Amino acid sequence: MHSCCLSGSGWVYWFSAGWCVFKTIWEGIMKQSKMRILCLLLTAVMLLSLTACGKDKKEENSNVMKFDDCELVYKSACIMDDFDGNDALVVTLDFTNTSSSNESYLWTLSETAIQNGEELEIATVYVSEDSFDTVIDSQFDDVAPGKTLEVKSAFVLKDMSKVEVTFEESFGSKSNKITIDPSTLSRGSASSTSNTGKNPTQTGSEMKDWWNGDWYGWWKMTECAGYYEGMDDSRWDICGVIDIKSDNTGTVTLWDEDYSKSNPMAEASVSLLDDGMGEHGTMISKSGRFTNIDLSQEDWVVNPVAMEVDDLICIDGYYENGEDEFYYEIYLRPWGLYWDELDANSRPAYYDSWYVPMIESGEYMPDSIG
Incomplete structure (x- = not known):
């Protein structure tokens, strides 16, 4: 019959063997625990980093x-x-x-x-x-x-x-x-x-930057018919902003006495062509609207070289809406320039009473006229 009691040397042997097994298992558990703790710490750091990044982004857009x-x-x-x-x-x-x-x-x-x-x-x-x-x-x-x-x-x-x-x-x-x-x-x-200033876009190109900025002048209608019959040679002062980007595309926004910059009379997408026709090139319309009709490709073809006076452009076109029609001519110069070399009939109506006092006091172009 076998005895359940261990001898002295046998007890030591089995105790040592058991301890080795227990130690191995415990070390395995601790390694796994350490890995879990390390993973948890790394996760916490990542979450804090993401939180910080989100906060920074929010602060950048706080305005x-x-x-x-x-x-x-x-x-x-x-x-x-x-x-x-x-x-x-x-x-x-x-x-x-x-x-x-x-x-x-x-x-x-x-x-x-x-x-x-x-x-x-x-x-x-x-x-x-x-x-x-x-x-x-x-x-x-x-x-x-x-x-x-x-x-x-x-x-x-x-x-x-x-x-x-x-x-x-x-x-x-x-x-x-x-x-x-x-x-x-x-x-x-x-x-x-002031809301506006000369040269809203500086491209580094002398040709493009000549166009960019605020413009002031006048426009008139001729050969009027339908609703506009009897309004031949009627004239209004007009302001505008031309903004040509570095890729030679841009926009033209125009408003007269009955409109404002935020509610313009005309808006057009344009291209500037370096076609050799003068140092300033030729600006053409691509799309847009004039009052309540659409503008199409080359409805506007604007070339300063056609003018006899420096720093003067003319945008001309034809309006037709059913029986209502007229031709129009828009004359513009950069805001801040005098029109002294032109006779009184070639100047805007508010030139002396409104425009000259404003530029002489250093005012920028406002968003409405008068």
């Missing part, structure tokens, strides 16, 4: 504020004097209409500025000393779907402490905020807040 029917981009701010001589915070924004109908900034959003727990009053800041137009007037302009308009807001400051500006939907629940520190801002002037 973009999205709403149901529009998008707002905070561009800049400066300090200006209001009509009473008080310091005013003037905020510049890009307002993009993402709805399906014409909308204005003022109708779409409401704004509130808070400083030291108190709401700031809206400031009246005139664009020039001899004008009753204010820097916030573009808030009233209608913006077509998909289009962007630069607008400004102005608030009377109490001191130079931080200001929190809240933008809320007029007919919704979304809101966004920005915080501005007036103590870090420079002081601006009315002319420095």
Whole structure:
């Protein structure tokens, strides 16, 4: 009969063998645990990295504020004097209409500025000393779907402490905020807040950059029929922006006294041809619209060399809509140039009373005429 008791040497042997097996199993478990812990640590680090990246991305786009029917981009701010001589915070924004109908900034959003727990009053800041137009007037302009308009807001400051500006939907629940520190801002002037400036696109090409910028002039109708009968030689002042990109394609936007930059009379996609016809080339239309009719390829063919005066272009075309028709001629010069070498009949109607005073006071081209 076998005994259940181990002898001294046998016990030591089996204990040693058992310990080796236990140690091997335990080390395996610990290795697996360490691997699990290491994996968990690596996962945590990756999640933290992703979180940090997401935060950085959000901070990079913190100036973009999205709403149901529009998008707002905070561009800049400066300090200006209001009509009473008080310091005013003037905020510049890009307002993009993402709805399906014409909308204005003022109708779409409401704004509130808070400083030291108190709401700031809206400031009246005139664009020039001899004008009753204010820097916030573009808030009233209608913006077509998909289009962007630069607008400004102005608030009377109490001191130079931080200001929190809240933008809320007029007919919704979304809101966004920005915080501005007036103590870090420079002081601006009315002319420095203009929405437009010469040469919006600098391509490095002398030919392209000659076209780029703000233009001013006049246009007339001839050989009128239908609804326009009797309006031959009627004339209107007109403003425009030409923007040619480095690939020789671009846009032309025109508005007269009855329109505005945000609601233009004509918009065209154009190409600039280096066809050897003068140093400035030839600009042709590709598509677009003139008032309520479409523009097609080469409806506009504009070559400055055809003009007898330097820095003058003529855009001519034909309008036909049923029985309504007329020919039109649009004469433009870069904003800021005088028309002294042309007689009075070849100058815009508001040249002396409106245009000359503006350029002599250093004003940029406004978004509407008169």
